[in-house]
Amino acid sequence: MDNTALNIVVLVKYVPDAQFDRHLSGPGHALDRNESILSELDEYALEAALAVAESRGGAKAGNQVTALTMGPASAAAAVKKSLQMGATAGVHVCDDALAGSDASATSLVLAAAIGSLAPVDLVVTGMASTDGETSIVPAQLAARLGLPQVTFASSVQVDGTTVTARRDGDETTEDIEASLPALISVTDQANEPRYPNFKGIIAAKKKKVTTLSLADLGVAASDVGASGSLTRVTDAAPRPPRTAGTIITDSGDAGIALVDFLAGQKLL
Amino acid sequence: MTSIVVFIDRTESIASSAALGTVTAQLLTLARTAGEPVAVVAGPADAGLVEALGGYGVTRVLHSEQAELADYLVAPMADLVAQAAVEVGASAVLVDNGAQGKEIAARVGVALNAGVITDAVGVENDGGTLVAHKSVLAGSYTVSARAVSDIAVISVKAHSIEAAPAPDPTTPGVEALEVAFVPASLGARVVKRTPRPATGRPELENARIVVSGGRGVDGDFGPIEELADALGAAVGASRAATDAGWIPHTFQVGQTGKTVSPELYISAGISGAIQQKAGMQTAKVIVAVNKDADSPIFEIADFGIVGDLFDVLPQAAAEIRKRRG
Ligand SMILES: Cc1cc2nc3c(=O)[nH]c(=O)nc-3n(C[C@H](O)[C@H](O)[C@H](O)COP(=O)(O)OP(=O)(O)OC[C@H]3O[C@@H](n4cnc5c(N)ncnc54)[C@H](O)[C@@H]3O)c2cc1C
Ligand SMILES: Nc1ncnc2c1ncn2[C@@H]1O[C@H](COP(=O)(O)O)[C@@H](O)[C@H]1O
Numbered sequence: 001m002d003n004t005a006l007n008i009v010v011l012v013k014y015v016p017d018a019q020f021d022r023h024l025s026g027p028g029h030a031l032d033r034n035e036s037i038l039s040e041l042d043e044y045a046l047e048a049a050l051a052v053a054e055s056r057g058g059a060k061a062g063n064q065v066t067a068l069t070m071g072p073a074s075a076a077a078a079v080k081k082s083l084q085m086g087a088t089a090g091v092h093v094c095d096d097a098l099a100g101s102d103a104s105a106t107s108l109v110l111a112a113a114i115g116s117l118a119p120v121d122l123v124v125t126g127m128a129s130t131d132g133e134t135s136i137v138p139a140q141l142a143a144r145l146g147l148p149q150v151t152f153a154s155s156v157q158v159d160g161t162t163v164t165a166r167r168d169g170d171e172t173t174e175d176i177e178a179s180l181p182a183l184i185s186v187t188d189q190a191n192e193p194r195y196p197n198f199k200g201i202i203a204a205k206k207k208k209v210t211t212l213s214l215a216d217l218g219v220a221a222s223d224v225g226a227s228g229s230l231t232r233v234t235d236a237a238p239r240p241p242r243t244a245g246t247i248i249t250d251s252g253d254a255g256i257a258l259v260d261f262l263a264g265q266k267l268l
Numbered sequence: 269m270t271s272i273v274v275f276i277d278r279t280e281s282i283a284s285s286a287a288l289g290t291v292t293a294q295l296l297t298l299a300r301t302a303g304e305p306v307a308v309v310a311g312p313a314d315a316g317l318v319e320a321l322g323g324y325g326v327t328r329v330l331h332s333e334q335a336e337l338a339d340y341l342v343a344p345m346a347d348l349v350a351q352a353a354v355e356v357g358a359s360a361v362l363v364d365n366g367a368q369g370k371e372i373a374a375r376v377g378v379a380l381n382a383g384v385i386t387d388a389v390g391v392e393n394d395g396g397t398l399v400a401h402k403s404v405l406a407g408s409y410t411v412s413a414r415a416v417s418d419i420a421v422i423s424v425k426a427h428s429i430e431a432a433p434a435p436d437p438t439t440p441g442v443e444a445l446e447v448a449f450v451p452a453s454l455g456a457r458v459v460k461r462t463p464r465p466a467t468g469r470p471e472l473e474n475a476r477i478v479v480s481g482g483r484g485v486d487g488d489f490g491p492i493e494e495l496a497d498a499l500g501a502a503v504g505a506s507r508a509a510t511d512a513g514w515i516p517h518t519f520q521v522g523q524t525g526k527t528v529s530p531e532l533y534i535s536a537g538i539s540g541a542i543q544q545k546a547g548m549q550t551a552k553v554i555v556a557v558n559k560d561a562d563s564p565i566f567e568i569a570d571f572g573i574v575g576d577l578f579d580v581l582p583q584a585a586a587e588i589r590k591r592r593g
Contacts, residue, residue: 140374148455148456149343151341170366171280172461188524229383231383232413232414234413235412237410242554244572249573249574250576261555
C-alpha cells in the first residue's frame with residue numbers, strides 16, 4: 001500500500017492542572033484557567049499522531065503534524081509543548097469572543113480551523129478534556145467535517161489509506177476500519193507519550209505557530225462564546241470537601257472493626 | 269404535552285426480548301416527568317419490548333432495523349435519533365451516558381443545532397425546561413445546566429432517578445422509520461465484535477458497593493474478590509493495577525476509567541491519586557485500607573485502616589460470612 005506523506009492535525013487543549021484546586025467563578029461559572037498545562041489526555045493523541053507520521057518517514061518525508069488549540073493567549077503553551085514533543089507546526093485560535101464556549105461552539109470553531117488547513121488526511125484528538133470531560137468534541141467534529149468517526153481507540157494503525165482501531169466497550173470489544181481522511185480519538189491505553197528531549201526543545205523554537213482570530217476563520221462571534229453557546233450553566237456550588245474520618249491502625253483485628261463500622265452504617 | 273425521545277439500542281442481543289434495561293426504565297421514568305415518552309429503537313421492536321415500553325407509559329415507538337445501524341460506529345444511530353426527534357417534534361432527547369450514548373448525543377446536537385449536556389446525575393423539569401445536574405472537576409463542584417436551544421439533548425448516568433412503571437400502562441403505536449443516513453455516517457465500519465466474558469458480579473457502574481484494588485494487591489486480586497463476594501459488591505481497580513495487566517482495563521475506576529457513586533467504596537492498596545479520586549469521591553461512604561499512614565486516600569476516607577490488605581480483607585470477609593450465618 002502506498003504510504004504517502006500525510007497532513008495530520010492533532011487537537012491539544014490547555015487545561016487547568018488537576019493537581020491543584022480548580023475553581024468556577026463569575027456570572028457564567030467559568031473555570032479559572034491559571035496554572036494550566038497541555039491536557040495529559042491530549043499527549044496520547046499527539047503520540048499517536050507522531051507515531052503515524054514516523055511510520056511514513058516523518059517530517060523528512062513531508063508528513064505534517066499540526067498541533068491545534070483553541071484557548072486564551074496562555075494556551076500557546078500547549079502548542080509550544082506539542083512542538084517540543086515533535087509536532088511540525090502549531091495553530092492557535094485565540095479571540096476574546098471565545099470565552100465561555102461550550103462543546104458545540106468549540107467544535108464549530110475547531111472544524112473551521114481544520115477546514116482552513118485543508119486538505120487534512122487525519123484528525124487526532126484525546127478521549128476527553130480533563131476539564132470539560134464531555135468527550136463530545138471529537139464526535140461533533142467528525143459530524144461537522146463529514147469524516148468517519150473512529151473514537152475511543154485503545155489501539156490504532158494507519159496503513160496506506162486504511163485506519164484500523166480497537167474500541168473497548170463494556171460489553172464488547174469492537175474492531176473498527178475506516179479510510180482516510182478520518183478522525184480518531186485515542187484513549188490513555190493507546191500508547192506511552194514521549195517526553196520532549198533537549199533536541200526537541202531547541203527545534204521547537206524554529207517551528208511556525210499561526211494565531212487565528214474568529215474573523216480569520218469566518219466564524220461569527222455571535223455563534224460562539226458564552227452567549228452563542230447552546231447550553232448555560234445556571235448554578236455551581238463547590239462540594240463540601242470530604243474530611244477524613246476515623247483512622248485506625250491494624251493490631252490484628254482491624255477486619256472485625258471494619259465489619260463493625262459497616263454494620264453501624266447499615267451497609268451490610 | 270411535548271414529546272421526549274428516549275433512545276434504546278437493541279441492535280445486539282443486549283437484553284432478553286421482554287425486559288427493559290435498567291437505565292432505559294430510568295430514562296423513560298424521567299421522560300414521563302417532563303412530557304410524553306417516545307421510544308426510538310435501533311433494532312427490532314418485538315411484542316415483548318413494546319409491552320414493556322407501554323408499562324412505562326410510552327405512547328409511540330419509532331424503530332429501524334436497517335443493517336447500517338450495527339455495521340457502522342455510532343453515526344447511523346445518531347442519524348436515526350435526530351430524524352426521529354424531528355418526526356415527533358421532540359423537545360428533548362435522552363440517552364444513556366456510555367461512550368456510545370454520549371457520542372450519539374454529540375452528533376444529534378450538531379444535526380439539530382441543539383445544546384448537549386452529558387454526565388447528568390439528575391434531571392428536573394423546571395416549567396417545561398429540563399435542568400440537568402452534574403458533578404464536574406473530579407467531583408469538586410456540582411453544577412446545574414440547561415440547553416437554550418429548542419431541543420435539549422442530555423446523556424444521563426445510571427440511577428439518576430428511580431425507575432417507576434406508569435400508573436396506567438399504554439398501548440404504544442409502533443412505526444417503522446426508514447432512516448436516510450448521511451453518507452459520511454457510513455465511514456467507520458465495525459468489522460468485528462468480541463463480547464466480554466461475564467464476571468457474575470454486579471456491574472461496576474450500577475453497583476451499590478464497590479471494592480477496588482490497586483498496586484498494593486501485587487498481582488493477586490483474590491482478597492479483593494473475596495470481600496466483594498461477601499458483600500455482593502462489584503470489583504474495581506486503579507490504573508496501576510489495570511496497566512500491570514492484573515485485571516482488564518474495563519474495571520478501572522477514575523478519570524480515564526469508570527466514574528462510580530456507590531453507597532460504599534472500599535479502596536485497598538490504592539494511594540488515592542487525583543485521577544483515581546476523580547472516579548470515586550462522590551461515593552457516600554469511603555473505606556480505605558493502606559499500609560502507608562501518609563497515603564492521601566486517608567484524607568477522604570470515612571473509615572481508614574492503616575494495615576496490610578492481605579490481613580484485613582480476608583478477616584473482614586470471614587467475619588461478614590460468619591455474621592450472615
Ligand atoms: C492521564 C492519566 C490518567 C489517569 N487515569 C487514572 C484512572 O482513571 N484511574 C486511576 O486509578 N489512576 C489513573 N491514573 C494514574 C494515577 O495517577 C496513579 O498513578 C494511580 O492511580 C496509582 O495507582 P495505585 O494507587 O494503585 O498505585 P500506587 O500509587 O503505587 O499506590 C499503591 C498503594 O498501595 C499501598 N500498598 C502496597 N502494598 C499494600 C498492602 N499489602 N496492603 C495495603 N496497602 C498496600 C501503598 O502504600 C500505596 O499507597 C492516571 C494517570 C494519568 C497521567
Ligand atoms: N479548546 C480546545 N482546543 C483544542 N482541542 C480541544 C479543545 N476542546 C476539546 N478539544 C479536543 O477534544 C477532545 C475531547 O474534549 P471534550 O469533548 O471537551 O471532552 C480533547 O481531548 C481535545 O483533543
